[in-house]
Amino acid sequence: MLNKLTWPIPAVPILVAMVGIGLTACKILPTPSAENGGNAPAFNADKMVGDIWAAKVVPYLQQKAGPFPEVHALAKADPAAAGAKYGNPKKQANSPWTFAVRLEGKVVAANTQSRAATMDVDADGDGKADARVQIGPAMRGTALRDSLDFIQFNDFTNQIDFAQFGKAFNTYADKTVLSKLPRETLEGRSVRVVGAYAVGSGQDLPLVTPAEAEIGPKP
Template sequence: MASDTRPRSPIRPWHVQVVVLIVVVVAVFFNVKVVSIADATAASPDAFDPASFAVENYETEIVPQIEKEAVPLATLLTDLAGGADEADFGNSSGTASSYSFPVTFSGVAGTPAGGVVPIAVDGVPADVTVQLQVGPALNGTALRDVTGTISFDQFTNQLEYQKVGTELNNQVKATVLDSLDVASLAGKTVTVTGAYTRVNPALVSVVPVKLEVSP
């Protein structure tokens, strides 16, 4: 029987590279572990939690400072209209950002609509609208910015910084607004302490940290 004398194909370098690549891919596949978001969070105990930050700081830091520094709204608006420096009464989140102010006022509530209640406040110019934010959505970051004690530098990124503002608003909903009968406010006198951001001088939209309702 004649022997097979056909020349064998030589092993080329790229053959070896392909085999090595296949071995690596197979090894990686069998060593991959799928981790859920919950497991990843649990594995990172130091991960920042905006909700916990808000709970820890709202009652102990934010509310006491607002109550201590709150300026009568009519007085504040008169001073600002007269050219007073905003920095003398409030704080901002940055050099190009609007100022947030701690304020207090009493007035007669109008008809609730769209998550706000208009308030007629004595001494406030007729061309300025005062409204109380009652939710369910509370807009803005006045509570985060008004004290000047919370800055972007404390957080890893803009998302964390923004979520802190949202979670502080959630504390207002849980502690101030949850038991409020919004539909019954029209015609009643409300006394409010809270904060607002002066984006538009003709609009005062207040997030309350303290709210009392009288007949």
């Protein structure tokens, strides 16, 4: 008598069926956000800057800033020493030094026709410009953010939020300080600024972004 052959029952269809049942029971839920009613608050760079400006940013810069001629001379001779004294020692390793400065002098040239308005300031009395001050409304760079040792990249979710936060400093400075400055006949006027500038900003002159600024009367 021939033995009856018994073939094993394939397990694959059963496995496929089980997987199918599992997938049918799953639901893909969207990540909670402020837009869809979730609990995660929306990122608001402008509000964040406004919340710390008077309480932390301005007092920090007032305390940290050195006279511009002194800071700039040391920065050219020994950037690391200048950074330790007037910069942010907690900066990212590959980022340039950013220095907090107190700049006083006279305006020797001004460009107020552009949205990226600036004024060139003579800080040592020789009649030549030593620094260029941004007076907005459009401003380059993130010097104000980068000069603060209590602001760290790792505190932010991603690079986009960190970049928006940096731009928000410029926006707030323009709204609260720079938009109130005179724009006509600036040459010859005295100026006082507390702010920051970064090494190697691509300008012929150090490009200072103010957190505080005063312009004197016409001579």
